[in-house]
Amino acid sequence: MIEFQQVSKRYDSDHMALKQVNFHLSRGELAFLTGHSGAGKSTLLKLIMLMERPSAGQVVVGGQVLNTLPRRQVPYIRRHIGVVFQNHQLLFDRTVFDNVAMPLEVMGVPAGDIGRRVRAALDKVGLLNKERMNPMQLSGGEQQRVGIARAVVNKPPLLLADEPTGNLDPELSADIMHLFEQFSQVGVTVLIASHDIALIDAMGRRTLTLEQGRLVTSDAAMESADGH
């Protein structure tokens, strides 16, 4: 589903944010992306989302080589990628329902289908009874789940999350991770950037570790005795 082949990203003449990164994530795989601040996690996600282009190497998503993709096709590819952010970027002047409906409205989904699909997404994250509320009335964990419902409402095959549990306590973080696991079980490929080593270790999933732009591990966490 995602393939990086010798991918490097240089933002300015002397600084390399990513250096010859190689990895492959299969359909339905859930993996973590970790590393110190500035190691290149957000840059790697931005290359997948087509917010940045690589300076060298190839990024392939869903069989499509992104390097040479014409600009007019970028919105089409982005529709197939759900994105969850730490600060969830909800609109506080709209209801929970309207926030989740937004991607469908942008895509021009008929009004009759929107209600059904929004409720299916809210049901998956356990918030069906809060659809008429304003996100401001919800807890941090609930707001994050609204963000996840919005990211999956159009059933993207790929879900990216950038520090999705950054503001949450350990119990709520575990709930959010459980949701991501459920999506991967139905075939969604999930890549989660996180600093939370304790949470990553507890999940026992494959972990891609960046160090100053280089991918230093990309193994399953449980393959080594100490989990590193």
Ligand SMILES: Nc1ncnc2c1ncn2[C@@H]1O[C@H](COP(=O)(O)OP(=O)(O)OP(=O)(O)O)[C@@H](O)[C@H]1O
């Ligand atoms: N638009 C940009 N222009 C120039 N340099 C950038 C840009 N975006 C990121 N960088 C640099 O690239 C390097 C990697 O940054 P990136 O944001 O990918 O790291 P990160 O691992 O996501 O960090 P954090 O955990 O703090 O979000 C950093 O040195 C950063 O300063």
